[in-house]
Amino acid sequence: FVGLAFGALDPNLKLPEVVYNLGLVLFVYTIGLSSGSVFFGSLRRQGMKSNLLVLGVLLLAGALAAAAKVLLGIRTTLAAGMFAGSLTNTPALAGVLEHVSATAPAALLEQMSAEPVIAYSLTYPIGVLGMLLVIYLLQRVWKVDYHAEAEQAREFGVAQEPLESCTVQIGADQSLSVAELVARKEWDVIFSRLKRSGQVHLVSGQDHLLAGDLISVVGRHDDLEQVTAALGVPSTERLEFDISVYDKRRIFVSNPSMAGRRLRDLRLGERFGAIVSRVRRGDLEILPHGDTVLALGDQVRVLAPHEKLTQVANFFGDSYRAVSEIDVLAFGLGVALGLLVGMIPIPLPGGVTLRLGIAGGTLVTALVVGALGRSGPIIWEMPYSANLTLRQIGLVLFLA
Known part of the structure; x- marks a missing residue:
């Protein structure tokens, strides 16, 4: 006007x-x-x-x-x-x-x-x-029903429900590995840290959960409740705050070689002993999986050993200036x-x-x-x- x-x-x-x-x-x-x-x-x-x-x-x-x-x-x-x-x-x-x-x-x-x-x-x-x-x-x-609409919107990658984390105490030995549990029960969560006998390490798909284990889970509220009910009970100990061995950092994806690549192709576990627990794209927080494709400007939350975090940051680029430029x-x-x-x-x-x-x-x-x-x-x-x-x-x- x-x-x-x-x-x-x-x-x-x-x-x-x-x-x-x-x-x-x-x-x-x-x-x-x-x-x-x-x-x-x-x-x-x-x-x-x-x-x-x-x-x-x-x-x-x-x-x-x-x-x-x-x-x-x-x-x-x-x-x-x-x-x-x-x-x-x-x-x-x-x-x-x-x-x-x-x-x-x-x-x-x-x-x-x-x-x-x-x-x-x-x-x-x-x-x-x-x-x-x-x-x-x-x-x-x-x-x-906006809740049902939000559930349906997840398949398009546009769900706006925030991600949460919790720690679950395993109630009984699990015969299936973590990867098999996720596939069979169709859980849309990320298992990050596992504490067993006082030792903390990152979860792999081949791990079998034992009674008394503590495991950190990242996902949306309803999914976390479903996983907790299936595996055990909520724990008052919060593994996500335990940085004695593994630390977390938000890192910018600014390295052009990362753009358009799937997370599983980066082999972060083999290279650095690290995993990505969250991806933030603009105002949207994405729960990452192996098929998640990275884009320039994404922020990834990485869990890695203290001595490897700098290497992981350099691997992704982690330059705010670079993500403000265009090709x-x-x-x-x-x-x-x-x-x-x-x-x-x-x-x-x-x-x-x-x-x-x-x-x-x-x-x-x-x-x-x-x-x-x-x-x-x-x-x-x-x-x-x-x-x-x-x-x-x-x-x-x-x-x-």
Whole structure:
């Protein structure tokens, strides 16, 4: 709205088209890059249902925008801007502007380019508030169980329930090894320290638990209760605070060779006698497993012998400055690929040719390379903080 107010002061007070195109590319590329793995993971699980739901929402919004154009007699450009703004869909607005710039008469280009932006700016706040209102009403009509929703969200790696730790005293000898127990009972926990006969060591999958052992467990609250009930009773002794042999440290993943690699491939136990008990990515705390893939900017909590912690830190990089930088070559190459994909003509029946455009091509490419993580020496992912910064800069430039 501030931008609209300043633009109304003088028709010549405007930015070149390349500025908001650059902002759009930055915004869309960083969004796709951070969402690639989750996007394809959700497609494998609930792809058809989710896509049909989204398609239905888009068709309904399009029908309402078309009805508003006919009933209210508004221009097509304004209706298209209303459609994009009501859905808070910035890439859709970019597609509209790209189409207008390619088809509008030269004499009307400036006016027709401004109208979708105005309609978008006016309907965007209503789109946000309207969605919040609908969510508020439907969660009461449908009696949404947020706890159950959080449980289902774990499979997509987006659960927000904090991780906890506890110490369990084993009640009876276990015939199965730790790895077999976890697999058979499907426990989503990490066993870290084991104390037996006064000696503390890190848990391995081949360990068999004996009566009287103390074992430290990391996981979410309900899982910890389930494990405790199955193995024994809670202990008042907290092994996670015992640093007599093993210490813990949060370490930044800044070494480029770590990006896109699974934890099990790092062989931390063999190299350093260490394990990773937690991974923090942005505001999300992840319970790590062997298949957990690391990204630049992750913070890993490592348990290791005192004399090995420095070596482990150097192995991961542990440089805050490094995780605030981006790989300019990989970033530029990804953006260039996105722009090229957007220019590819897609023939449709009736002699119509479709192009994904700047927004569509960049988004599709970013989703793919974001899911890949790395291609040989090229690391497509960027640190979380750098991604957020570029995303905000892109949005500001686009809306300017």
